[in-house]
Amino acid sequence: MTFGGYYYAVGPIIALLVVAVLALLLRWTFSRGRSLVERRPSRGDSSEYGLLEVVSAPATFVEAEVQRRTLLDAGIRATLAPTTEGPRVMVFPEEAGLARQLLEGRGGRP
Incomplete structure (x- = not known):
């Protein structure tokens, strides 16, 4: 060319x-x-988050963030989801039992 x-x-x-x-x-x-x-971001029902399972339903986002940080410090992958029912702390199913135990031990509301 x-x-x-x-x-x-x-x-x-x-x-x-x-x-x-x-x-x-x-x-x-x-x-x-x-x-x-x-x-x-859209808020959905707590059942619309795929594999994640609700382990705590705190009253406020501040309380939810404290619980999420507690789980992260314990080595559990956790997320705070703003659902239509309010804030929810969610983890993967294989870690849900341990997460509930940790949150109940520190006075959290599962």
Whole structure:
């Protein structure tokens, strides 16, 4: 393929086109209201969290975070889920029994 005397301009033109396409994609991805990345989190029922099992139903998010940190400090993977019924501390089923024991031992409400 020959470009005559303009062969030196082909590389920079291709590079500018690639950068322009990437800029358009990023602008579309991060634009407000139409983004596929940024979505408002939705609250669901406690049964809508896949494999996770509820081990505690505290009254406040502060209490739930304290319980979650207690489980994390004990080596149990835990998450705080804002459900439609209120905050729930959730763990995987194989760790649920131990998690309930730990939370009951420190005065938590399972």
